[in-house]
Amino acid sequence: MLILLRAGVIGLNVALVLAEKGYGRHTTVIAEHLPGDTSINYTSPWAGANFSAISASDPNALRWDKLGYMHLLSLAAKDGKNAFVKETPSVEYWDELPSREKIDSMAAYLKDFKEIATQDLPAGVAFGIKFTTITINAPMHLLYLLRKLTQEYGVQVIRKKLPRVSSGYLSKDTKVVFNCTGNAAKELPGVQDSKCFPTRGQILLARASHVQQNIMRHGKDYETYVIPRPYSNGNVILGGFMQKNVGTPDTFGEESESILTRTTDLLPALNSNETEVLGAFAGLRPSREGGARVARENVQVGDAGRRVVVVHNYGAGGTGYQAGYGMAVEAVNTVTEEINALDIQSHL
Ligand SMILES: Cc1cc2nc3c(=O)[nH]c(=O)nc-3n(C[C@H](O)[C@H](O)[C@H](O)COP(=O)(O)OP(=O)(O)OC[C@H]3O[C@@H](n4cnc5c(N)ncnc54)[C@H](O)[C@@H]3O)c2cc1C
Numbered sequence: 001m002l003i004l005l006r007a008g009v010i011g012l013n014v015a016l017v018l019a020e021k022g023y024g025r026h027t028t029v030i031a032e033h034l035p036g037d038t039s040i041n042y043t044s045p046w047a048g049a050n051f052s053a054i055s056a057s058d059p060n061a062l063r064w065d066k067l068g069y070m071h072l073l074s075l076a077a078k079d080g081k082n083a084f085v086k087e088t089p090s091v092e093y094w095d096e097l098p099s100r101e102k103i104d105s106m107a108a109y110l111k112d113f114k115e116i117a118t119q120d121l122p123a124g125v126a127f128g129i130k131f132t133t134i135t136i137n138a139p140m141h142l143l144y145l146l147r148k149l150t151q152e153y154g155v156q157v158i159r160k161k162l163p164r165v166s167s168g169y170l171s172k173d174t175k176v177v178f179n180c181t182g183n184a185a186k187e188l189p190g191v192q193d194s195k196c197f198p199t200r201g202q203i204l205l206a207r208a209s210h211v212q213q214n215i216m217r218h219g220k221d222y223e224t225y226v227i228p229r230p231y232s233n234g235n236v237i238l239g240g241f242m243q244k245n246v247g248t249p250d251t252f253g254e255e256s257e258s259i260l261t262r263t264t265d266l267l268p269a270l271n272s273n274e275t276e277v278l279g280a281f282a283g284l285r286p287s288r289e290g291g292a293r294v295a296r297e298n299v300q301v302g303d304a305g306r307r308v309v310v311v312h313n314y315g316a317g318g319t320g321y322q323a324g325y326g327m328a329v330e331a332v333n334t335v336t337e338e339i340n341a342l343d344i345q346s347h348l
């Protein structure tokens with residue numbers, strides 16, 4: 001049996017990869033929060049979400065991004081409406097030059113990629129690109145994943161808060177545990193990974209059905225973006241903030257003001273009587289120094305010292321949607337041998 005801890009976008013993508021390989025009926029998801037819930041301890045529903053060049057430039061990040069983009073692009077083409085993912089034109093600006101490696105890597109696979117000529121950049125912007133991004137309606141996409149996993153693939157879901165690290169939830173035939181704990185990687189007693197920290201973001205949810213493009217500007221110490229939520233009744237996400245080590249769930253009026261001012265400067269079309277702010281929210285990106293941890297570990301449980309493989313998969317920071325599928329593919333690849341040895345009939 002394969003157990004999956006947690007039901008954020010990271011955990012659900014691991015379940016999807018296992019299910020696509022035919023192991024859905026042998027997979028169980030255990031989580032305190034499930035799609036449909038909102039909590040400051042459940043980051044996934046708060047994402048914009050889009051695919052952007054904001055991720056890191058190390059080889060892991062570049063690989064996960066590419067896998068994630070290809071997966072989302074094909075999902076948008078095959079089942080976009082049900083999955084709430086959609087191709088959307090995007091513009092990204094940087095006030096300081098981004099790493100060339102990063103841009104070259106993305107230029108190789110992003111659809112319709114184009115560098116913007118210097119004379120066409122707004123004042124203060126050093127570099128800009130245009131491409132076709134994927135926008136994701138985060139809360140609806142999570143519900144889609146859950147429905148697909150349970151109804152099509154027979155994945156079991158159990159809602160349960162695990163008070164602390166314990167192996168009490170493991171049955172005798174559990175062979176592999178995937179650990180996709182989000183921000184809890186820092187807090188769970190005994191699970192502390194001191195490299196983990198939250199990066200808070202405040203966003204505004206607005207109705208602006210006339211906005212059909214994604215646009216973002218990466219400043220030295222600010223992040224400004226406008227992201228339409230696909231198949232949503234004309235909603236857009238306006239942001240934002242990247243506050244390292246800030247963990248408050250509160251929202252602040254002055255941050256909302258700052259978001260409105262910056263996004264309207266970036267996209268003057270927002271300044272219209274058709275734009276209506278519906279609410280302010282805050283989410284905590286599960287960040288980790290050096291990037292996400294995708295790695296296997298052999299552990300012993302119980303008195304008999306039975307061996308279980310734990311696959312860690314946490315610390316996706318601001319890129320859980322764009323990199324999540326790529327991280328899941330690699331997490332599952334670390335246990336190919338164990339999975340093949342399970343002697344399970346594939347149920348495709
Ligand atoms: C404002 C904002 C905008 C963002 N925009 C984007 C974007 O445009 N594109 C993008 O790619 N990413 C974006 N992100 C980042 C993305 O949301 C995260 O990377 C992603 O949600 C992380 O998912 P996760 O599964 O690791 O964590 P979570 O979604 O937090 O899931 C954690 C899971 O673990 C469970 N859990 C934790 N502790 C326990 C316990 N003790 N017992 C049982 N269950 C437990 C929770 O219940 C939950 O199911 C954004 C984030 C924010 C805040």
Ligand SMILES: *[C@@H]1O[C@H](CO)[C@@H](O)[C@H](O)[C@H]1NC(C)=O
Pocket residue numbers: 039040041187
């Ligand atoms: C979020 O998690 C922290 C740490 O586990 C806990 O102290 C806090 O009460 C939780 N907040 C909510 C709203 O559940």
Ligand SMILES: *[C@@H]1O[C@H](CO)[C@@H](O)[C@H](O)[C@H]1NC(C)=O
Pocket residue numbers: 047048049050051052053054055225226227237238239240318319320322
């Ligand atoms: C757009 O994508 C980047 C990278 O995935 C993310 O960090 C940023 O927060 C996103 N913007 C919104 C509004 O979600």
Ligand SMILES: *[C@@H]1O[C@H](CO)[C@@H](O)[C@H](O)[C@H]1NC(C)=O
Pocket residue numbers: 165166177179185190191192193299310312
């Ligand atoms: C989850 O991950 C942490 C590492 O951060 C590890 O210490 C812990 O044992 C893992 N949980 C399980 C059930 O293996």
Ligand SMILES: *[C@@H]1O[C@H](CO)[C@@H](O)[C@H](O)[C@H]1NC(C)=O
Pocket residue numbers: 273274
């Ligand atoms: C916005 O203003 C225009 C012209 O002033 C008007 O025709 C339109 O009905 C208004 N729309 C809304 C949503 O109020």
